[in-house]
Amino acid sequence: MNKDLFKGTFKLLSLILRRERIKLAAWTVGIFALTLSVAFAYPELFPSSEQQAVMAQLMENPAMVAMFGKPFGIETPSPASLFAIEMNVFMLATTAVMSILMMTRYTRGDEEDGTLELIKSFPVGRIANITAATLYVIFANLLIGSLIGLGLSLFAHSSFTWSGSFVFGFSLAFSGIVFAGFAALFAQLTENTRTALTFSFSALGFFYILRAFGDVSAAWLSYLSPLGLLHRTETFVNNFVWPLFVSALIALLLFAFAYALNNRRDVGSGLFKAKNGRSDASGMLKTPLGLSLRLLRTSIITWIVVIFILGVSYGSIFGDLTAFFDSNQQLQDLIPETLGGSLETQFLSTVMSVIVVTATLGALMVMVKLSSEEKKGRTLGLYANTLSRSRLFMTYVGVGLGASIVFLFFGILGMYAASSSVMDDAFSFYTVFISGFAFYPAMVTFLGLGALVMGISPLKTWILWLYLTFAFILLYFGNMLDFKEWMLNMSPYEYMPRMPIEDARPFTASLIVFLGVILGFMGFTFYRKRDLQG
Amino acid sequence: MESNYYYEKEVLSMSVIETKNLKKSFGSTQALRGIDITVEKGDIYGFIGPNGAGKTTTIRILLGILKASEGSARVFGKDVWEDAVEIHRKIAFVPGEVNLWPNLTGGEVIDLLIGLKNEVNVEKKHALIERFKLDPTKKCRSYSRGNKQKIALIAAFAQDADVYILDEPTSGLDPLMERVFQETVKEVQKEGKTIFLSSHILSEVEKLCDKVSIIRDGKIIESGKIEDLRHLTRTRVRIVTKKPVENVEAIDGLYDLDIKHTTYTFQVETNTIGSVLKTFNDHGIEALESTPPTLEDLFMRHYEEA
Numbered sequence: 001m002n003k004d005l006f007k008g009t010f011k012l013l014s015l016i017l018r019r020e021r022i023k024l025a026a027w028t029v030g031i032f033a034l035t036l037s038v039a040f041a042y043p044e045l046f047p048s049s050e051q052q053a054v055m056a057q058l059m060e061n062p063a064m065v066a067m068f069g070k071p072f073g074i075e076t077p078s079p080a081s082l083f084a085i086e087m088n089v090f091m092l093a094t095t096a097v098m099s100i101l102m103m104t105r106y107t108r109g110d111e112e113d114g115t116l117e118l119i120k121s122f123p124v125g126r127i128a129n130i131t132a133a134t135l136y137v138i139f140a141n142l143l144i145g146s147l148i149g150l151g152l153s154l155f156a157h158s159s160f161t162w163s164g165s166f167v168f169g170f171s172l173a174f175s176g177i178v179f180a181g182f183a184a185l186f187a188q189l190t191e192n193t194r195t196a197l198t199f200s201f202s203a204l205g206f207f208y209i210l211r212a213f214g215d216v217s218a219a220w221l222s223y224l225s226p227l228g229l230l231h232r233t234e235t236f237v238n239n240f241v242w243p244l245f246v247s248a249l250i251a252l253l254l255f256a257f258a259y260a261l262n263n264r265r266d267v268g269s270g271l272f273k274a275k276n277g278r279s280d281a282s283g284m285l286k287t288p289l290g291l292s293l294r295l296l297r298t299s300i301i302t303w304i305v306v307i308f309i310l311g312v313s314y315g316s317i318f319g320d321l322t323a324f325f326d327s328n329q330q331l332q333d334l335i336p337e338t339l340g341g342s343l344e345t346q347f348l349s350t351v352m353s354v355i356v357v358t359a360t361l362g363a364l365m366v367m368v369k370l371s372s373e374e375k376k377g378r379t380l381g382l383y384a385n386t387l388s389r390s391r392l393f394m395t396y397v398g399v400g401l402g403a404s405i406v407f408l409f410f411g412i413l414g415m416y417a418a419s420s421s422v423m424d425d426a427f428s429f430y431t432v433f434i435s436g437f438a439f440y441p442a443m444v445t446f447l448g449l450g451a452l453v454m455g456i457s458p459l460k461t462w463i464l465w466l467y468l469t470f471a472f473i474l475l476y477f478g479n480m481l482d483f484k485e486w487m488l489n490m491s492p493y494e495y496m497p498r499m500p501i502e503d504a505r506p507f508t509a510s511l512i513v514f515l516g517v518i519l520g521f522m523g524f525t526f527y528r529k530r531d532l533q534g
Numbered sequence: 535m536e537s538n539y540y541y542e543k544e545v546l547s548m549s550v551i552e553t554k555n556l557k558k559s560f561g562s563t564q565a566l567r568g569i570d571i572t573v574e575k576g577d578i579y580g581f582i583g584p585n586g587a588g589k590t591t592t593i594r595i596l597l598g599i600l601k602a603s604e605g606s607a608r609v610f611g612k613d614v615w616e617d618a619v620e621i622h623r624k625i626a627f628v629p630g631e632v633n634l635w636p637n638l639t640g641g642e643v644i645d646l647l648i649g650l651k652n653e654v655n656v657e658k659k660h661a662l663i664e665r666f667k668l669d670p671t672k673k674c675r676s677y678s679r680g681n682k683q684k685i686a687l688i689a690a691f692a693q694d695a696d697v698y699i700l701d702e703p704t705s706g707l708d709p710l711m712e713r714v715f716q717e718t719v720k721e722v723q724k725e726g727k728t729i730f731l732s733s734h735i736l737s738e739v740e741k742l743c744d745k746v747s748i749i750r751d752g753k754i755i756e757s758g759k760i761e762d763l764r765h766l767t768r769t770r771v772r773i774v775t776k777k778p779v780e781n782v783e784a785i786d787g788l789y790d791l792d793i794k795h796t797t798y799t800f801q802v803e804t805n806t807i808g809s810v811l812k813t814f815n816d817h818g819i820e821a822l823e824s825t826p827p828t829l830e831d832l833f834m835r836h837y838e839e840a
Contacts, residue, residue: 192636192675279641279670286649295635377633381686384597384627384699385650388619531600534633 008124012132073237095176145173181254191270311414319422355411367400377534448516455523580743641670776818
């Protein structure tokens with residue numbers, strides 16, 4: 001009776017490939033270029049085996065382990081194994097993000113837009129659509145994985161062996177496929193794209209943090225996380241293949257579950273139903289601020305929780321950090337005491353930078369809600385009332401600025417709470433606070449840029465995510481990779497002092513804030529003068 | 535007090551909506567090529583045209599959402615771009631495509647859209663919700679298209695406005711609700727309000743409007759009172775005569791002629807109908823049927839010219 005379940009799958013697949021060709025090319029080129037350029041840099045950065053050994057030891061410290069994953073092959077490091085230590089977990093997460101976005105777009109996204117309904121009126125099988133989406137994501141991941149495998153083995157340093165290169169490439173591919181499985185499942189459970197994406201990205205965040213905990217203190221936890229599991233391929237050291245098979249099995253289970261749900265439920269519905277609500281609005285809702293906060297309520301709370309947990313996770317590594325330094329005299333000699341402060345203090349700013357970037361991302365997402373409202377044609381009705389453009393624009397910019405402070409504060413609070421409970425000689429709250437807010441001027445610049453992009457067009461927000469990714473890479477890998485001066489100059493974070501080990505730079509900070517204000521004001525002016533989309 | 539008298543007179547005679555040579559281009563495409571509209575106080579003004587003719591673009595310019603490339607557009611004598619917020623105090627609007635916040639309820643959206651401007655008149659709102667038979671407790675994502683349209687209509691009519699701008703307001707409504715809508719519009723007109731109604735449903739415009747403008751390809755191609763426009767159209771006539779009429783084709787002002795024995799079916803220009811009938815009368819009319827001119831004929835004629 002179900003013989004036609006898959007009918008039309010390949011036609012739908014070619015339709016997806018057609019719709020997605022530019023995005024697919026951009027992701028492929030982006031991930032490939034990033035991986036290869038880092039791989040090329042390694043042999044130059046650490047030419048001698050002594051330098052490689054020092055680097056390997058540095059990667060053993062818990063702060064680094066939490067961020068980059070457990071290092072393998074530190075006794076006999078090579079440029080390739082160092083590369084894998086630094087890049088593997090990060091790249092696993094990157095393909096996961098890509099796959100979540102792709103899978104959600106072509107399952108719940110199409111369903112919400114109503115295009116799926118149209119497709120279903122043609123002679124296509126009940127699960128043809130989700131199958132086509134699955135095949136597409138698998139294809140994209142295998143393409144990227146193979147290209148990286150080929151690229152590394154052909155063009156990179158001789159320590160990048162054939163087997164290692166391909167295991168590295170395919171670990172990325174399987175990470176993408178597993179998280180596509182999660183995305184497919186959540187697309188069945190929820191009723192709209194936003195919730196589906198929130199669930200999937202929360203899962204990714206959860207597994208990232210689980211892996212961090214596991215790698216630092218309880219190894220078995222890492223095996224429960226797909227990221228930790230795939231990192232256990234121990235690329236360029238042992239090149240284990242079994243994690244690939246295990247994750248393929250996990251993906252298979254997730255997809256089977258998602259398909260079963262998809263086959264049973266009605267088009268347009270989810271497991272979590274929308275409830276009925278109030279018949280009148282509260283007084284608060286009738287103001288632009290009240291409306292924006294109501295629309296953003298769930299996102300803001302989610303971001304606060306996520307950033308707080310991130311702060312707690314990173315704060316909790318400081319206990320292990322102390323133990324690590326105590327047991328490692330060699331490393332203590334390596335870091336000059338003249339920099340001032342304890343050894344833990346040296347790493348505070350590095351760890352904090354991850355919180356800062358997350359807070360920036362969250363605040364930007366909150367602010368550019370105005371653009372997504374415009375894209376969806378929901379500002380038209382507001383402007384036909386007596387609301388002015390300046391007021392609505394300033395409301396969202398204000399909410400973004402407020403969110404940036406609140407998000408950063410909760411990250412700092414989480415980090416302070418966790419670090420003070422695990423350290424013997426704990427940081428004062430002021431130390432943690434100043435270390436985070438030292439970056440705040442750069443966040444203002446990002447928000448200013450966000451306002452400028454919103455002011456120009458609601459369709460250009462991708463510029464922000466691209467630029468933030470770039471700035472994040474500079475910050476995240478800045479300690480290890482030798483970035484060119486002009487590249488560093490392009491990120492506002494790089495102008496910020498690493499407090500408390502560096503001194504405050506009030507003049508630079510005011511300039512950076514001023515830049516943000518100028519950008520924001522330009523956005524404001526453009527927004528008031530341009531045609532709105534709806 | 536003479537100057538004041540003139541001022542009053544001027545205000546009274548001032549058009550509520552007035553555009554002159556309004557043009558709008560998006561890149562290289564010209565959406566509007568010179569639109570002239572004059573809407574007087576108390577009018578129900580029909581703005582009709584096919585899809586993509588420029589109806590929504592015109593309305594968005596009137597609301598200050600889009601900026602005109604050329605020409606002027608004034609509402610209450612004020613510039614629609616510069617004084618948008620001021621104008622909107624006395625305008626209620628129903629968009630052509632109703633996009634609502636999926637996680638708010640219908641009732642919340644209605645309150646929100648009214649509340650941004652006036653104090654919510656709870657009685658009026660509840661009366662309208664009752665009339666349009668809406669369940670305001672449901673989340674917007676679960677409303678059908680017709681129900682979303684009702685929300686926009688309720689929010690607009692519950693506002694205390696002088697001008698109601700309605701962009702294809704009945705799309706998605708069932709015939710019963712369409713009638714409720716028409717009644718509501720007429721009541722609003724009785725209160726001395728002005729209604730600007732864009733539509734491509736001619737029967738609706740014919741039933742409601744006093745004046746119409748027909749827009750095609752960004753230009754107004756016909757404009758005036760409905761009765762006046764009817765004169766521009768042709769009447770369809772069917773005549774049976776006793777004796778055959780010779781040389782029917784030569785008679786001026788006949789269109790779509792069809793002859794079966796002595797039965798003649800044709801369309802005739804309204805202004806030549808008298809002389810045409812005279813010719814037929816000479817051959818002894820046995821039966822005569824005529825269908826009154828509809829806006830649709832006029833409309834179709836302009837369509838065919840395209």
